Amino acid sequence: MLWIKSFHIVFVASWFAGLFYLPRIFVNLAMVAPGSVAERDRLLLMARKLMRFSHMLVVLALGFGIWLWSLYGFGFGMGDGQGVGWMHVKLLLVVFAVIYHGVCARMLGQFEAGIEHHSHVWFRWFNEIPVLLLIGTVILVVVKPF
Template sequence: MYSYIKALHIIFVVTWFAGMFYMPRLFVYNTEAGEKNEAERNVLRAQFKMMMKRLWVGITWPSAVLTLVFGPWVMVNGGWDKMLFSPDGQWLLIKLVFVVLLYVYHFTLNNIYKQQMKDVYKYTSQQLRIWNEVATIFLVAIVMLAVVKQSISFVWGLVGLVAFIILLMSAIKIYKAVRAKK
């Protein structure tokens, strides 16, 4: 039974992340539609709103909830909860902190979703592009902690994560410069 619960947890984590990766892209496209003429803008925004609603309500939110259901279930059935506050469980405690922060990120996306559904555009497409990469940072941190566990030191893990963030933000800057030239 444990393997099935774990498999379901992983499936819903994957679908949740898929939604969190694609949703900010739709925010970017919806924001950039504002630069089009009125007829184009209206058609594009209607389409993007429909896509956002289907993705957010039909996939991302249910996946977030089911991840939250199956995660603790896996933790308890796998006996992980017993080691949570022991030295061997430090990786799990740190991972859970990242998971809590991931839910905070999810709620920020929910706020942007609600704003854009009401035609409120508070962020530029560039800001949304940067915000889009936050899910990638969480994915890397959480997967590294889940797979590598105690084999990685906290300091080297943090250094690696900071280096990854710097690389990611540099790539965004380069992409922006390339787009500006076109």
């Protein structure tokens, strides 16, 4: 079980690295001066490659997470004397992270089509969402407050 947990942590950390960096690329894309085709194309190439890699990482993170969760009995009676409410909230945060991932994929498609209209400031705020999701998830898993 420790091997499964280790791989789950590695793939979650790697996936979140992508979730942290992709919106930073969006910030830069939003700041590209009109007519800077080479810069825009380079940033889009970076974003596409990161998104493809992140797609693979989210599948592995979720796969190992579900495998680990199944070994604990799917959140019912985790066996450590703690309540299971933390697990339900953690799973909600995971759902939000997957939705955020999907929104990033959609935004990348909009950038590629030339129809993304958010400012670089908006993307800077948007970039903070995965930080909050990760902080909440880690606190829930480690502290198990309820």
